Each structure stands twice: as structure tokens, then as C-alpha cells.
Amino acid sequence: MQLLRTIAIIVIVYYGFKLLARYVFPFLLTRWVxxxxxxxxxxxxxxxxxxxxxxxxxxxxxxxxKIKTSKKTNSSTINDGEFVDYEEID
Known part of the structure; x- marks a missing residue:
């Protein structure tokens, strides 16, 4: 009896999945697309x-x-780098 019940469940699941694959999945896929x-x-x-x-x-x-200027002056930016004094040659 258990064997027939197991076979019936397998057949029902198989045909249920076939039904879903044929009608429900394409419907859901078209809605998603x-x-x-x-x-x-x-x-x-x-x-x-x-x-x-x-x-x-x-x-x-x-x-x-439009020119945007900032009012903040940072003291570290003022003293960055070296100052080179140029002389004019006549």
C-alpha cells in the first residue's frame, strides 16, 4: 500500500510541476519582463x-x-612650499 501511495505522490508532483511549468511560470515570467x-x-x-x-x-x-570663493583661510596652505625670490636682469 505504501508503494502505491508513494508512486501516486510522485505522479501528482510530476504532473503538478508540469502544469506549473506550462502555465504559471510563463505567466510570471511575462509579468516580470x-x-x-x-x-x-x-x-x-x-x-x-x-x-x-x-x-x-x-x-x-x-x-x-559664477565664482565661488571661500572665506576660510587655512594657515597650513599659506606656508606650503618654498618661496623663490626672482631678480630682474636688465
Whole structure:
């Protein structure tokens, strides 16, 4: 009796896996692929929008120059290196 039960369980698992492989796995795979394609399209659209915004910003601010200076002076940077005194030759 145990042998028949074991064989029945093996057959049921085999056909169950076959059913899953034939119908469920492809369905899950197509859903996953569609989701990844949607994410890729959203990412490419976002990059396109960012590039367009950068072009627009460059057009609006063409010719402007901004200089950033820091008010902090570090004493170690003042004394770095050697000072060479040059003399002019006439």
C-alpha cells in the first residue's frame, strides 16, 4: 500500500510541476519582463526630461559666470612650499 501511495505522490508532483511549468511560470515570467520594460521606459523618459531641462537651463543662463570663493583661510596652505625670490636682469 505504501508503494502505491508513494508512486501516486510522485505522479501528482510530476504532473503538478508540469502544469506549473506550462502555465504559471510563463505567466510570471511575462509579468516580470513587462514590469522591467516599464521601469526601463520610465528611466529613459526621466533621463530625456533631465537632458531637456539641462538644455533649457543652459539656454537661460548662457554667458553667466559664477565664482565661488571661500572665506576660510587655512594657515597650513599659506606656508606650503618654498618661496623663490626672482631678480630682474636688465
Amino acid at each position: 513587462n514590469k522591467k520594460m516599464g521601469q526601463f521606459q520610465n528611466q529613459s523618459q526621466q533621463q530625456y526630461r533631465d537632458a531637456e531641462q539641462a538644455k533649457q537651463f543652459a539656454k537661460e543662463h548662457e554667458g553667466e559666470v
